[in-house]
Structures are given as C-alpha cells and as structure tokens.
Amino acid sequence: MDALKAILTKRDSRSFTEQPVDDNDLSRVLQAGRMAGSAKNVQPCRFVVLTETTRKQELAACGQFSAWIPQAPVNIAVVIPEDGRDFDAGRSAQNMMVAANALGLASCPVTMHDQDCARRVLDLPDGYRVSIVLAIGHPVEGTTAGMGAARVPLDEMVHRERW
Numbered sequence: 022m023d024a025l026k027a028i029l030t031k032r033d034s035r036s037f038t039e040q041p042v043d044d045n046d047l048s049r050v051l052q053a054g055r056m057a058g059s060a061k062n063v064q065p066c067r068f069v070v071l072t073e074t075t076r077k078q079e080l081a082a083c084g085q086f087s088a089w090i091p092q093a094p095v096n097i098a099v100v101i102p103e104d105g106r107d108f109d110a111g112r113s114a115q116n117m118m119v120a121a122n123a124l125g126l127a128s129c130p131v132t133m134h135d136q137d138c139a140r141r142v143l144d145l146p147d148g149y150r151v152s153i154v155l156a157i158g159h160p161v162e163g164t165t166a167g168m169g170a171a172r173v174p175l176d177e178m179v180h181r182e183r184w
C-alpha cells in the first residue's frame with residue numbers, strides 16, 4: 022500500500038479477530054513509531070508492548086472508554102516523561118497506526134484517564150506517564166475503512182493567508 026493510501030484509509034477500529042499479530046509485523050510497526058521526529062530531537066517516547074490478556078485487562082481498567090482493548094492481540098502504551106510533549110507521542114502513535122494499516126492491521130488510540138492506575142500496571146519509572154495506548158490487531162471484515170463519522174469538509178477546515 023502506498024503511503025498516501027495508508028494515511029487516507031486509516032480509520033479507527035475497536036473490533037479484532039483472535040489472530041495474533043506476526044512478530045515481524047509488530048517490529049515494523051514499532052520501527053515506524055521509533056522513526057517519528059520529536060521536538061529538539063529529544064526522542065522522549067518509550068513503548069510498552071502488552072500481549073498477555075491479564076495485563077491488557079488491568080490496563081483496560083485505567084481508562085473510561087477502554088474496556089474493549091483486551092480484545093486486541095496487542096496493546097502498545099506510548100510513554101513519555103511527565104513534562105513531555107503529547108505532540109511527540111502523537112507523531113509516534115500515528116506513524117505506528119498508519120504502518121499497521123499498510124500491513125492490513127486495524128488499530129485505535131485509547132486514553133488512560135487514571136494515570137496512577139496505568140503507571141502501576143505498567144510499572145513505569147517515576148516521572149513518566151502514558152500519553153496514549155494503541156490497540157492493534159487483525160480487523161473483523163467490514164468494521165474498519167469508512168465506518169467512522171465523516172470528517173469536516175476540506176474547504177471548512179482550510180483557511181488561506183488568514184482565518
């Protein structure tokens with residue numbers, strides 16, 4: 022899949038088959054996250070990969086809209102320092118989700134509303150927090166591309182020279 026198609030067809034999905042994610046594909050997804058640029062090239066992101074059901078269930082309890090994430094074979098927590106930029110984490114996260122889409126994998130970003138809970142479950146060092154969690158797996162047919170809400174029209178979104 023070419024890069025533009027991988028970007029434009031990426032929609033978030035919360036439905037996954039039980040098929041595990043191939044190790045090689047997971048490595049490629051993580052590599053895509055690693056290569057994202059960051060402000061001042063600080064490279065603040067670290068990734069915690071969860072595949073054990075019990076661990077995913079514990080993490081799912083740390084968000085308000087995350088009960089479904091254990092269904093995904095892989096959860097990736099994007100971790101940054103307390104004072105780190107969520108923009109940097111977002112670049113890594115979107116890289117990983119677009120790469121996953123190019124590999125035929127579905128994904129969705131998930132918020133950890135209870136950071137103390139997420140820190141405890143992931144055993145994070147002091148001074149770190151979870152910026153976002155990605156749920157990744159093989160899509161259930163018919164549940165991904167084009168199933169989400171429509172985007173704001175381009176001519177409503179884009180202003181030229183001034184607002």
Ligand SMILES: Cc1cc2nc3c(=O)[nH]c(=O)nc-3n(C[C@H](O)[C@H](O)[C@H](O)COP(=O)(O)O)c2cc1C
Nearest residue numbers: 031032033034084086087129130131132168169170
């Ligand atoms: C920063 C961020 C946090 C999100 N948190 C959650 C979440 O906690 N639970 C969830 O189910 N979806 C979450 N989402 C997914 C959004 O609901 C999704 O991106 C939006 O509905 C667009 O979906 P679409 O690409 O299928 O149109 C989050 C998305 C972003 C960008």
